[in-house]
Each structure stands twice: as structure tokens, then as C-alpha cells.
Amino acid sequence: MKVKTLLILTAILAILVLSIIYVEKREERKEKFEGKLLTYNSSDINKVELKRGGETIVFEKKDDSWEITTPFKTKADKYTVDRLVEDFSDLKIERKVEENSRDLKKYGLEPPQRILKLWKKDGSSVSVYVGIENPIDGALYAKKPEENIVYLIPSFLKSGLDKTLFDFRNKKIFEFEKDKVNRIIWESEGKRWNAYKKEDEWYLDEPVKALADKGKIDDLLYSITGAEAKGFAVEDYKEEQLKDYSLDKPKIKIKIMGEREMEISAGLKEEKDKKSVYAISSLSKIIAELPETFISEIDKKPEDIREKSVAVFWSFDVQRFSIVKEGKEYLFEKDKQDKWEMKKPEKKEIDGTKINDFLRKIEDLEAKEFIDNPVSLKDYGLEKPNFQFKIVTKERGQEKTIEILTGKEENDKVYVKNKRFNYIFVVDNSFLKEIPKNFDEWKKK
Known part of the structure; x- marks a missing residue:
């Protein structure tokens, strides 16, 4: 019985020893075969060349931007x-396939399907040849130019290597700093502002002198700077080509002024069942095709x-508020x-929700129409207003005073004037x- 147990234990021990040796040998092979094909600091790269078939794309870095x-x-x-540069900066080998291949063609490496060469700032360079996909897991066959050892590298690298020239291009064709714009001139089909x-x-300076909607201006500038080309129709256009893209008489022209001046023209070309939008910038000779929504x-x-809005403010920023009614001030x-x-006229505790609700009503007041350059305020009951509102807000430590007058009522509308402006608002x-x-109805209960 003891001899039999001893033999079993000896057999188990032998299996364990062999297993350990096998694992150690496998790890040795991993260390030997699964190194890195390329290693570099991506921030040191200032030039990249990508060759595939008969196509060559070269990128060069200037400051922090890339140019084709x-x-x-x-x-x-x-x-x-x-x-692309980052993906290959620490290029791990998944597996060594063949030590000294005499038939690189079967791996798509003779000639190589893709060649990626990267130059460092010191003038030295590194390269990798990339072939076809491994049919089992999609990993890519690859090798260094100076040796015939074939490796497998991760399959996700194919996405970067196979991007089209269009994919690599900067598609933003109108680039400027929105915050530095200080004037906009817009023209379309006989209308201009x-x-x-x-x-x-x-x-607004024209067609009328008035306050402009800052949010709408910001939206317009964002739409322009955020526009991305869906295609490039002409790289270096001639004047006679503009007609082909409805840009000889553009639907919309916009001049942007500030740190630098830029003029944008957008044309809508209509053909049978298709509408296409094309645009140009005064800073480029490219005709770009943009999404149809760009025009709208x-x-x-x-x-x-x-x-x-009769007055632009946030009701929660209001610190003081007064109403003059029938010559009496309520502060x-x-x-x-x-x-x-x-x-005023006496100290009372007030229900804050009622004042806040009323202030929100004034905050939300919007013109149904405008009366520009009124000849006489008397015609609108504003010479001796029915109500006078004074609102004092405080935002970022700065106080702002808004004064609003209400005049004659007609049906469901009333004439209102913000003392800042020369025009009159017609509101509900x-x-x-x-x-x-x-x-006393506002008194706290």
C-alpha cells in the first residue's frame, strides 16, 4: 500500500515539474519572440510617409499642426x-511567424502592401512594412525593411493605415477665433445686415440700429467654424469655374472681421432630385462641398x-426692483x-416667490413687432407712462440698471420702451x- 502511494506521488511530482519547465520555456519564447517592432516617442516625430500601392502621402509637422x-x-x-503616429509608437509583436522567410510574397510583404516611415526631429527615421491580414484573427503580417523575419502585429492598426487621403485632410475650411470677431456683414438675395x-x-448697424441677439450671432459663428467639408470639388479653382458650383452668384455671402478678415460664399446647386451646397473662403482657393444643412x-x-427681448437679464440676478404706479413708487x-x-412706501415682509414670478414675466417679454424711430412717444402713451419699472441686477460684481416704460394698450398688446433704445416694443x-x-397681495403671509 505504501509503495503504491509513493509511486502515485512520484508520478504527480514529475507531471508538476514538467508543467513548470513547459511554462518557463513558453515564457522564454514569448520574451524572445514577442518584443516590439518599433519604439519611439510620438512627440519626437515631425514627418511621416505612408506608401500603399501607387499612392504616397507625406505629412509634415509645423509647430503643433500637421500639413499634407x-x-x-x-x-x-x-x-x-x-x-497614426501614436498607434505605431509602441508597436508590439503578437507573434513571430517565420524566422528567415524566403517567400515574403505570400504575406503581402514583397512588395509590401503598405510602408510607413517616420522621421524624428534629429533626422533619424524608423520604418515598417505591413502586408496582408492573417485569415484566422485579422492580425497583420509585418517586417522591418532590413530583415526577413515575419511578425504579426495587432489588427486594429489596419484602420489607420487604410484611411483615405480625404480622411487625413482637415475638413474645417473656415477657421478663425470666434471671440476675436468684432463685425459681421451678411448678404443674401437682396437682404443685408x-x-x-x-x-x-x-x-445691428443696418438695416436698423438695434440690439442684436448675442445667442443667434454666436450660433452663426459656431455654424461657420464648425462646418466640415464632405468633399473637395476643386483644389485650386479659377474664376470661370465658380459658375459650375453656383458660386458666381452665391446664395449667401458673409464677411467676418476681427483679428483677420475672411469672406465666405455659399452656393446652392440644384439638379433634378439633388441639392448640393458648395462654399469658398477668401483665404483659400478650394471649393468644398458641405452638408445641405449648412445653408439653413x-x-x-x-x-x-x-x-x-425687451430687456436681457436673468431674474435671479436682480437685487432691487421698483414699480412707479400712478406717481407712487414701490421699492x-x-x-x-x-x-x-x-x-417703499413702507417696510414690509414680502412673498419672494410673487416678485420672482413677476420678474420672470418681464425677463420673458418679447416683441411681436417693433416701431423704429417713433416721431412722438405721446402717440404710444409713453410720454406719461402707465407704469415705470426699474430693475437693478448684479452679475460678477457689476451692477446694471434697466428702466422700462409701459404705454397705451390696444386689444391684447401694449407699447413698451426700454430707455436704452430709441425704438418701441409691441408686446403681449x-x-x-x-x-x-x-x-398687500404680495405681503408675506
Whole structure:
């Protein structure tokens, strides 16, 4: 019995020893065969050449941006080129396939299907040849130029290597800093507006002098800077070619002024069942095709750009608020705990929700129409207004005072004037119904 047990234990021990030796040998082979095909710091690379078939694309880095210099010169998409460089910077070998191959053709390595060469800032370079996919797992056959050892490298690298020239291009054709724009001139089919920026606000200069909607201006600038080409029709256009893309008489022209000046023209070409949008910039000779939505995004007529709010403010920023009714002033003020109190004509505790609700009504007041350059305020009941509102806001430590007058009511509308502007707003008069006949109704219960 003891002898039999001893033999069994000896057999188990032998199996364990052999297993350990096998694992160690396998790890040795891994260390020997599974090294790295390329190793470099991606930030040191300033030039890349990608060859595949009869195509060669060369990228060169200037400052922190990439340019395509072959087959022609244009801006490259920084993210896409950076990703290609980064993917190969620490190129791990998945498996060694053949030590000294005499038939590289079967791996797509003679001639190589793709050659990637990268230059460092010191002038030295590294290269890798990449062939076909391994039919089992999609990994790619690869080798160094100076040796015939065939390896397998990860399959995800194929995506970067097989991107088209268009994929590598910078598709943003209108690049400028939105915050540095200080004037915009927009023209379309006989309509035109001209707006300028003063401090943090935009104003229309024509067709009427008025406050512009800052949000709409920002949206317009964002639509322009965010536009991406879906194709490039002509790389270096001649004037006579503009007609072919409806750019000889563009649907919309926009001049952007600020740190530098740029003029944008967008044309809509209609053919049977197809509409195409093409655009050019005064800073380039490229005709780009853009998504059809680009036209609607930049088609902002004067009436779209004009600010319709009677007063632009946030109700929660209001610190003081007064109403003059029938010659009597009712003054409300927030205390240090942001609670509302009546200060005039007598001190009272006030229900803050009622004041806040009314302030939101004024905040939301929008013009149904405008009366520009009124001859006489008397015609609109504004010479002796029915109500006068004074709103004092505080934002980022700065106080701002807004004064609003209400005049004559006609049907469901009332004439309103913001003392900042020379024009009159015609608004819905329902907000006036929220003013109590007796301010005891706003008293805290």
C-alpha cells in the first residue's frame, strides 16, 4: 500500500515539474519572440510617409499642426495623423511567424502592401512594412525593411493605415477665433445686415440700429467654424469655374472681421432630385462641398438676428426692483440672505416667490413687432407712462440698471420702451395683469 502511494506521488511530482519547465520555456519564447517592432516617442516625430500601392502621402509637422505636403499641399487633420503616429509608437509583436522567410510574397510583404516611415526631429527615421491580414484573427503580417523575419502585429492598426487621403485632410475650411470677431456683414438675395460687437454685446448697424441677439450671432459663428467639408470639388479653382458650383452668384455671402478678415460664399446647386451646397473662403482657393444643412444654419435674416427681448437679464440676478404706479413708487430689495423686502412706501415682509414670478414675466417679454424711430412717444402713451419699472441686477460684481416704460394698450398688446433704445416694443399685455391693485397681495403671509 505504501509503495503504491509513493509511486502515485512520484508520478504527480514529475507531471508538476514538467508543467513548470513547459511554462518557463513558453515564457522564454514569448520574451524572445514577442518584443516590439518599433519604439519611439510620438512627440519626437515631425514627418511621416505612408506608401500603399501607387499612392504616397507625406505629412509634415509645423509647430503643433500637421500639413499634407504630398500629393499636394493642404492642412491635415491633426487628430487623425497624431493617432497614426501614436498607434505605431509602441508597436508590439503578437507573434513571430517565420524566422528567415524566403517567400515574403505570400504575406503581402514583397512588395509590401503598405510602408510607413517616420522621421524624428534629429533626422533619424524608423520604418515598417505591413502586408496582408492573417485569415484566422485579422492580425497583420509585418517586417522591418532590413530583415526577413515575419511578425504579426495587432489588427486594429489596419484602420489607420487604410484611411483615405480625404480622411487625413482637415475638413474645417473656415477657421478663425470666434471671440476675436468684432463685425459681421451678411448678404443674401437682396437682404443685408451689418452687426458689430461692443464689449460683450452685439448691435445691428443696418438695416436698423438695434440690439442684436448675442445667442443667434454666436450660433452663426459656431455654424461657420464648425462646418466640415464632405468633399473637395476643386483644389485650386479659377474664376470661370465658380459658375459650375453656383458660386458666381452665391446664395449667401458673409464677411467676418476681427483679428483677420475672411469672406465666405455659399452656393446652392440644384439638379433634378439633388441639392448640393458648395462654399469658398477668401483665404483659400478650394471649393468644398458641405452638408445641405449648412445653408439653413447660416441663413440668418435681419429679423432673425435682432434681439426681441425687451430687456436681457436673468431674474435671479436682480437685487432691487421698483414699480412707479400712478406717481407712487414701490421699492423692493433683497437682503443679505436673498430675501425680498418692501422698502417703499413702507417696510414690509414680502412673498419672494410673487416678485420672482413677476420678474420672470418681464425677463420673458418679447416683441411681436417693433416701431423704429417713433416721431412722438405721446402717440404710444409713453410720454406719461402707465407704469415705470426699474430693475437693478448684479452679475460678477457689476451692477446694471434697466428702466422700462409701459404705454397705451390696444386689444391684447401694449407699447413698451426700454430707455436704452430709441425704438418701441409691441408686446403681449398679459404681464400687466400680474401687477396687484394693492401690494398687500404680495405681503408675506
